Amino acid sequence: MHWALSDARAALEAGRGLREQRFHTPERKARMHTDLAHVWWMQQRPEQTAAALLVALRVSPAEVRERSAIRQVVTELGQRHRRTTGVRELVRAASVSA
Numbered sequence: 001m002h003w004a005l006s007d008a009r010a011a012l013e014a015g016r017g018l019r020e021q022r023f024h025t026p027e028r029k030a031r032m033h034t035d036l037a038h039v040w041w042m043q044q045r046p047e048q049t050a051a052a053l054l055v056a057l058r059v060s061p062a063e064v065r066e067r068s069a070i071r072q073v074v075t076e077l078g079q080r081h082r083r084t085t086g087v088r089e090l091v092r093a094a095s096v097s098a
Contacts, residue, residue, distance in 0.1 A: 020059070030060035034070050041073050046081040049073065054086045057093050065094050 020029045033056035040048035053074065057064045064070050071094055077084065078091040 026060040027063060030056040030063035033059065034063055034067065037070070037073060041076075046077055046084045046087070050077060050081070050084050050086040050090060053077075053090055057090065061093065064090070070094075 020032060033052045037049045037052035037056065040046075040052060053064055053070070056070075064074065074090045074094045077087045081087055082091075
């Protein structure tokens, strides 16, 4: 919720105690990682953004491939940070042009 309100600091603080094991479905686990990716993206941290999205992709590929907001982040990563570790894999997996 904090990232949606553009409060990245509060979102990171709230997310600090979250653990993937607390979520019971792959979609919820992946959503935790995509939410963190949004926060990292707001903080202009492409390495952390890509890392969070790669985890989400491995947990539930549909959360990365089918959510337009995530596809937009992947597109922007591909356009601005193509050489960042994991970005090419994300672009291929999400089938977005960069």
